[in-house]
Amino acid sequence: RFARCCNPVPGDSIVGYITRGRGVSVHREDCPNIAAIMGEDEGRQVDVSWDMGNSTSYPVEIEMEASDGPGLLTGVMNAVLEMKAHVSAVNARTGRNRTALISMTVEINDVAHMNNVIGRLKRLQGVQNVHRARPS
Structure with missing residues (x-):
């Protein structure tokens, strides 16, 4: 397990x-x-x-920060879909200075797949940071 x-x-x-x-x-x-x-x-x-x-697919927690604006979440979801991954949970909120804080669980195949998804998200306009969440 x-x-x-x-x-x-x-x-x-x-x-x-x-x-x-x-x-x-x-x-x-x-x-x-x-x-x-x-x-x-x-x-x-x-x-x-x-x-x-x-x-088998495996759940990975990915966290990101981006400048908030119209279509941001749609762009994030489309980018993940484009990488042939599935989002099983998402939490998005806007913090100070209109910075969007997005935490999502993405079903991926392996570390290489995860790195490709993260790389694609980093290329979205306005994205400041994307990383795998640290173990809790």
Whole structure:
């Protein structure tokens, strides 16, 4: 089972942790939660690897900042669709100085696909920053 705190995707460096009663939980190596857990009980760590032949999609949290204006969200959704990805959740709000703050869950295939989506979003007019959300 994939940890929801860090949402690992194929291409990420991962580590497995044997949970109590729920099998193995797979985390990104840079996940702060797994670092804290492993400090307590290193004996429950297991080596895991990706099945690169799998065609499953994986949720990734992407955050972006852009100058707010008419059609911004439409442009963002069209760009994601153009990259053959699916948005399963979105939260958009306008902050100070008319800066739009957009957080979305995008279903992607692997790290390369995610990087292509992020690259495409960065090319939209008025976009100031786009990045994968940090693990919580």
